[in-house]
Amino acid sequence: GVGMTTENLLVEVTDQVAVVKMNRPKVLNALNSEVLKEIEATMTQLENSPEVRVIVLTGEGKAFVAGADIGEMKDLSPQEARDFSNLGHRVFIQIHTLEVPVIAALNGFTLGGGLELALACDFRYASEEAKLGFPEASLGIITGFGGTQFAARAFGLSRTKELIYTGEMITAHQALNCGLVNRVFPHDDLMAETMAVARRIIRNSPEAISLAKEAIVKGYDLGLREALELESDYFSACFALGAHRDRMKAFLENRKERKK
Numbered sequence: 481g482v483g484m485t486t487e488n489l490l491v492e493v494t495d496q497v498a499v500v501k502m503n504r505p506k507v508l509n510a511l512n513s514e515v516l517k518e519i520e521a522t523m524t525q526l527e528n529s530p531e532v533r534v535i536v537l538t539g540e541g542k543a544f545v546a547g548a549d550i551g552e553m554k555d556l557s558p559q560e561a562r563d564f565s566n567l568g569h570r571v572f573i574q575i576h577t578l579e580v581p582v583i584a585a586l587n588g589f590t591l592g593g594g595l596e597l598a599l600a601c602d603f604r605y606a607s608e609e610a611k612l613g614f615p616e617a618s619l620g621i622i623t624g625f626g627g628t629q630f631a632a633r634a635f636g637l638s639r640t641k642e643l644i645y646t647g648e649m650i651t652a653h654q655a656l657n658c659g660l661v662n663r664v665f666p667h668d669d670l671m672a673e674t675m676a677v678a679r680r681i682i683r684n685s686p687e688a689i690s691l692a693k694e695a696i697v698k699g700y701d702l703g704l705r706e707a708l709e710l711e712s713d714y715f716s717a718c719f720a721l722g723a724h725r726d727r728m729k730a731f732l733e734n735r736k737e738r739k740k
């Protein structure tokens with residue numbers, strides 16, 4: 481595998497899957513500006529690596545990410561707070577629109593900005609030990625890395641309001657029930673199960689996957705008719721790219737072989 485490890489991130493690429501592991505376990509992988517910029521640079525690098533087809537984001541130790549770094553936030557001026565929020569938005573929109581799928585593997589505490597980061601990913605798997613929530617209101621702030629919007633889109637307005645107003649931590653199984661995570665695994669199986677899904681994705685056409693992601697993400701912001709028009713654009717783009725030819729031919733030939 482190729483390593484692209486940075487100060488706060490362990491990056492390992494094996495068989496076309498990049499595992500990006502947040503690595504500040506002493507502060508439960510809290511996000512400061514430096515870590516956010518490293519995530520941004522790493523995502524750019526991985527997106528531009530032809531050998532990377534899926535990215536898995538996870539954390540070292542007992543947290544995925546326990547939120548934005550409270551030490552960095554406590555003395556921010558209103559303008560600096562806005563800049564910090566904007567930096568998070570920039571990085572999370574990058575992940576949200578990245579050409580390759582990004583799967584979040586929630587290995588533990590996934591709180592505040594950590595849950596916002598997880599929500600910017602394409603989907604989430606969780607360890608049974610994961611705990612999720614938005615504790616911001618207990619600190620006198622609100623989610624500032626897209627949580628008010630990404631959460632509402634992922635699992636509805638009323639559940640989002642409940643999580644934000646109460647600040648309650650929910651278990652992985654509760655998160656599964658409200659659609660916040662797609663699947664829950666025993667803690668020790670989380671990475672193996674996530675890697676199996678990554679390998680399943682890799683069998684499919686990378687062009688089709690990135691066009692589908694773009695159609696889903698961009699279409700979501702539009703009205704239905706406009707979104708369907710957009711879908712036709714991307715469907716047509718598959719034919720312009722021609723990646724379907726070999727795969728459709730192989731399908732039909734396999735059928736013929738089996739009938740012999």
Ligand code: HXC
Nearest residue numbers: 506507508510546547548549550565589592593615624625
């Ligand atoms: C800075 C943090 C941190 C954080 C934990 N630590 N979370 N440091 N920012 N978000 C540090 C602790 O201070 C502690 O440092 C060390 O990590 C280990 O944490 P403990 O509290 O000792 O662990 P534990 O008792 O197991 O409790 C785990 C926990 C708790 C329940 C997750 O750490 C916690 O409540 N953390 C804060 C969670 C939170 O409020 N997150 C939302 C932040 S607001 P020491 O030095 O004591 O060992 C946010 C806004 C996003 O995310 C938007 C911004 C624009």
